[in-house]
Amino acid sequence: MAFDVDLAVARGGRQIAVRFETQARVVSLFGPSGAGKTSVLDMVAGLLRPAAGHVRVDGETLFDAAQGIALPPERRGVGYVPQDARLFPHMNVRDNLLYGWRLTAPARRWLALEEALDLLGIGHLPDRRPATLSGGEAQRVALGRALLAGPRVLLLDEPLASLDRARREEIMAMLERIRDDLKIPIIHVSHDRAEVDRLGGLVVEMG
Numbered sequence: 001m002a003f004d005v006d007l008a009v010a011r012g013g014r015q016i017a018v019r020f021e022t023q024a025r026v027v028s029l030f031g032p033s034g035a036g037k038t039s040v041l042d043m044v045a046g047l048l049r050p051a052a053g054h055v056r057v058d059g060e061t062l063f064d065a066a067q068g069i070a071l072p073p074e075r076r077g078v079g080y081v082p083q084d085a086r087l088f089p090h091m092n093v094r095d096n097l098l099y100g101w102r103l104t105a106p107a108r109r110w111l112a113l114e115e116a117l118d119l120l121g122i123g124h125l126p127d128r129r130p131a132t133l134s135g136g137e138a139q140r141v142a143l144g145r146a147l148l149a150g151p152r153v154l155l156l157d158e159p160l161a162s163l164d165r166a167r168r169e170e171i172m173a174m175l176e177r178i179r180d181d182l183k184i185p186i187i188h189v190s191h192d193r194a195e196v197d198r199l200g201g202l203v204v205e206m207g
């Protein structure tokens, strides 16, 4: 089973609950603003404590309330790409990309810097500072930074939301390539039906 997720939490005066068990390698959390999509990513990442439930990825338990298991975020092997890329502004692209890679044990890495530059089409950017990047370029660097840390699961929070149409197409193609070329399972958040349909995974409607 790629994903076995059952989570509940009360937040902002509303009950957020989600449940999916699937072999699909891509799961899209789809729903209106405020439905709790980002909260679910935060719970999977270990940044928000669920009131109940469990999270298993490829058979590995990251959280299980009943069994008293709650791995800290740094031990979950989660690559989290937030809505706004949140690159480190004082580091160039290369150092941003290698930030997690350097902290990851060599045996857990499965992507090299050169491969990431190639996969994401950012081979011309390593010496640039984040402030000089377009939104699409920053998103690609944020994706690379997450992948280079050798995660077992990739969490994408509205990866296209802040981009114009041309850049959206560019990142969408990138996501399709990650889906097809890398073995990593993905949880993806969106309120755009076309984006969700194009990725073609399990759609979990929230809200």
Ligand SMILES: Nc1ncnc2c1ncn2[C@@H]1O[C@H](COP(=O)(O)OP(=O)(O)OP(=O)(O)O)[C@@H](O)[C@H]1O
Pocket (backbone or CB within 6 Å): 011, 012, 013, 014, 031, 032, 033, 034, 035, 036, 037, 038, 039, 040, 191
């Ligand atoms: N740090 C927080 N503290 C308290 N409540 C929060 C916090 N972050 C979000 N909430 C509330 O939790 C609920 C779910 O928010 P969440 O961001 O998970 O929704 P979302 O579906 O991702 O929305 P969007 O599409 O706007 O990002 C909302 O009612 C929100 O106001």
